[in-house]
Amino acid sequence: MKAIIHYFKTIFAALKTLVKGMAITGHYFIHPKEIITQQYPENRDTLKMFERFRGEVVLLHNENNEHRCTGCSACEIACPNGTIEIITKRVETPEGRKVKQIDRFVYHLSMCTMCNLCILACPTDAIVMSNDFEHAVFDRSQLTKILNKPGSKLMEGVRH
Amino acid sequence: MMADKKAGLKSQEYFINMGPQHPSTHGVLRLLLSLDGEIVKKVEPHLGYIHRSIEKMCEFDSYGQIVHLTDRMDYLASHINNEAVCLAVENALEIEVNERIKTIRTIIAELQRLSSHQLWWGVMGMDLGAITTFLYGFRDREMITDIFEETCGARLTMNYNMPGGLMFDIHPDFQKKVKAFLKHFKKKLPEYDQLLSDNVIFRERTVGVGKLSKEDAISYGVTGPTGRASGFSNDVRKQEAYSAYNKVNFKEILYTEGDCFARYKARIDEMWESMHIIEQLIDNIPEGLYREKMRKVIKLPKGEYYQRVETPRGELGVYIISEGGMSPYRLKFRSPGFSNLSALDHMARGSKIADLVAIMSTIDLVIPDIDR
Numbered sequence: 001m002k003a004i005i006h007y008f009k010t011i012f013a014a015l016k017t018l019v020k021g022m023a024i025t026g027h028y029f030i031h032p033k034e035i036i037t038q039q040y041p042e043n044r045d046t047l048k049m050f051e052r053f054r055g056e057v058v059l060l061h062n063e064n065n066e067h068r069c070t071g072c073s074a075c076e077i078a079c080p081n082g083t084i085e086i087i088t089k090r091v092e093t094p095e096g097r098k099v100k101q102i103d104r105f106v107y108h109l110s111m112c113t114m115c116n117l118c119i120l121a122c123p124t125d126a127i128v129m130s131n132d133f134e135h136a137v138f139d140r141s142q143l144t145k146i147l148n149k150p151g152s153k154l155m156e157g158v159r160h
Numbered sequence: 161m162m163a164d165k166k167a168g169l170k171s172q173e174y175f176i177n178m179g180p181q182h183p184s185t186h187g188v189l190r191l192l193l194s195l196d197g198e199i200v201k202k203v204e205p206h207l208g209y210i211h212r213s214i215e216k217m218c219e220f221d222s223y224g225q226i227v228h229l230t231d232r233m234d235y236l237a238s239h240i241n242n243e244a245v246c247l248a249v250e251n252a253l254e255i256e257v258n259e260r261i262k263t264i265r266t267i268i269a270e271l272q273r274l275s276s277h278q279l280w281w282g283v284m285g286m287d288l289g290a291i292t293t294f295l296y297g298f299r300d301r302e303m304i305t306d307i308f309e310e311t312c313g314a315r316l317t318m319n320y321n322m323p324g325g326l327m328f329d330i331h332p333d334f335q336k337k338v339k340a341f342l343k344h345f346k347k348k349l350p351e352y353d354q355l356l357s358d359n360v361i362f363r364e365r366t367v368g369v370g371k372l373s374k375e376d377a378i379s380y381g382v383t384g385p386t387g388r389a390s391g392f393s394n395d396v397r398k399q400e401a402y403s404a405y406n407k408v409n410f411k412e413i414l415y416t417e418g419d420c421f422a423r424y425k426a427r428i429d430e431m432w433e434s435m436h437i438i439e440q441l442i443d444n445i446p447e448g449l450y451r452e453k454m455r456k457v458i459k460l461p462k463g464e465y466y467q468r469v470e471t472p473r474g475e476l477g478v479y480i481i482s483e484g485g486m487s488p489y490r491l492k493f494r495s496p497g498f499s500n501l502s503a504l505d506h507m508a509r510g511s512k513i514a515d516l517v518a519i520m521s522t523i524d525l526v527i528p529d530i531d532r
Contacts, residue, residue: 014360021355025292036299050306052313052328080225115228115319116327129313 049131054114057084058130059105059147066155067148068126071102078121083112102148109135110143124158173201178516180209186283186520187527189501198512203505207531214532218491223249223323223458226491231317233495234529236276237471239312240269242321247402248467248478249323252460259404260448261325266404267338267441268308268320270434274345275304276472277427277434280524284424285356287521288365293356300348303341307334323458325451338442342435349431357428366420370507370519373418380503384474384496385426386523390418396470408440423522459486473497473524497529 028034040047049055061067071088085106090098119127127147137143178191188209194202214233218226223245230241243265250257282297305315311331312318320327356362372382377390387394395412397405413429415422460482467478474496481490500523508516 010360010364017359021292021359024351024355036302050310050313052311052331053309054313078224080221080228113228113231113317114314115225116313117224117228120327 049133051131052129053131053133054116054129055132056109056114056130056135057107057112057118057127057147059127061149061152062155065149065152067152068124068155068158069102069105069148070124070126070154070158071100072123074121074123075118075127078117080115080117081111081113083108084118101154105147107145107147108143109145110140126158171196178513186525189525189527189530191504191516193513193516195513200508200511200513200516203508203516205501205504209531210528211531212528215491215493218488220487222486223460223488226488227321227323228317228319230493231319232528233493233532234471234473234476234497234526235316236279236526237272237473237476238316238318239265239272239308239320240469240471241476242319243269243403244467244469244476244478246321246323247469248465248480249458249460251467252463252465252480252482253323253458255324255452255454257325257452258448259446261450261452262404263441263445264326264330264450265321266408267438267445268312269403270437271304271307271338271341273472274431274434275301276524277431278304280427280472280521281352281356284521285362287517288362290356290359290362293352296348296351296355300345303337303344307337307341310334310337322451324454325449327451329450330445335442335445338438342439342442345435349428349435352428357424363421365514365518366424366522369420369511369515370522371417371419372503372507374416376503376506377418380506381499382474382503383499384470384472384524385413385430386423386474386500386503388413389415389422389426391416394475396468396475400468402467402469404441405437408437410437420518420522427524457486459484460488471496473526473529474500493532495529495532497526501525501530 038047059067059069069086071086073086076084076086085104085108086102087104087106088100089103091101092098114129116129119129135143173194173196176193176195178193180188180190190206190209192204192206193200194204212232214229217229221229227242227245230245231238233241278297278301280297282294282301285291285293285297308318308320309315311328311334312320313328372386372390374391376382377387377392382390382392383394391414393412393414396402397410398412410433413426413433415426460480462482462484465480465482469476475494476496477492477494479492479494480488483489504519504523507519511519
């Protein structure tokens with residue numbers, strides 16, 4: 001007899017808690033303003049990331065196609081994963097001096113963990129983290145990027 | 161049984177693999193179950209499916225670079241993992257960071273604890289068949305990840321700590337957002353109780369299931385809320401206060417039952433305590449530098465250094481052996497998940513397979529933390 005009473009008691013308790021839980025669901029059903037879901041691909045135009053969000057490393061260029069990278073390799077040393085490769089070359093200036101310049105700033109996005117150590121290491125603030133997070137590509141080789149634009153050169157007066 | 165004998169049938173133990181690709185093992189954990197019908201006789205965890213040799217990699221990295229690897233261990237407590245390494249390095253160099261850094265570290269660590277417990281709560285409901293909780297847990301967690309994204313620059317693997325301080329100063333909106341979150345979450349946390357804690361099905365599946373006594377908790381080295389639910393007082397924040405924990409008042413949550421429901425309650429209560437800690441600190445963040453002046457190349461003096469911190473899952477230890485070079489000679493992590501997992505076999509023996517799922521989700525396993 002006791003077992004039967006317990007059995008029915010549990011059923012009633014279960015129904016009670018079910019209603020209790022459903023009350024919350026019902027509350028959100030009639031208060032759709034509290035829903036925070038973003039419709040991502042649709043809101044692409046209005047989506048604004050936080051300014052510090054770390055998406056990928058970019059080498060800043062100004063309107064004259066000049067960057068601030070002196071090729072000192074501080075970022076390459078700071079990187080824990082070998083993501084950055086700086087390939088330099090010797091160029092002769094009009095005055096006849098030979099100076100070191102970057103040939104290619106190779107960035108392997110596939111190896112990058114967005115730890116921000118390269119940005120902190122850069123003495124000339126040449127690189128920053130951009131907010132771009134859509135990195136999906138069809139082929140792995142596309143993730144190896146050359147960050148300095150073709151024909152770009154060192155900005156006047158930047159020395160480390 | 162009688163019927164079996166009559167028909168001349170025998171029962172025998174058999175083995176079954178749970179995982180590595182099983183939704184309720186929360187990752188790539190493989191459990192080799194020895195079963196008698198539905199009753200679990202033995203649980204043998206097999207690790208190694210997500211081993212990345214982080215400890216070995218640390219031996220070739222500088223102390224600044226090691227920090228970002230610890231993000232990838234317990235990814236739900238990345239800030240606290242980072243803090244452990246940073247504190248160990250700072251202790252070795254005998255640097256005392258200023259109050260501002262300590263306070264910010266503590267606030268973010270507690271936010272991290274909240275977000276980890278929110279995720280755990282959602283996943284625990286889902287393991288026991290209530291998908292709704294998952295969505296509610298993630299809704300509140302989203303506010304914290306937004307705060308992290310704004311201040312630290314990432315949502316999960318934040319790498320915000322550095323030996324000697326923090327990577328950036330806090331965002332100007334940080335205090336405002338944290339207060340808004342606390343106000344929001346104080347209203348929402350009772351909903352958690354309403355949805356899950358009082359539910360009869362949930363109680364039937366957790367109360368009295370997977371008992372762990374205090375003695376066993378101590379001998380298995382079970383720490384964190386899992387150990388505290390068995391009455392084992394082990395809160396590192398209380399016992400060896402680091403950062404700003406000596407300045408705040410909070411209770412150490414202790415339960416004596418040691419079953420799944422006690423572990424569940426311990427975590428829910430910890431969320432209240434975390435909010436209490438943040439409330440005490442958020443309005444009085446002292447002024448100061450966000451990063452102490454450090455040498456560019458950090459070299460630790462020869463010796464052995466150990467630092468304990470309290471992650472949402474338990475005690476994380478960082479043990480550094482330095483030969484005086486730029487990178488450690490050996491670095492060992494004492495991860496909470498590994499020790500807590502070792503008690504799983506003891507807790508699950510004699511219970512049903514369905515109970516094993518409940519036990520596993522109350523231990524709150526994070527597999528990359530176990531495997532490293």
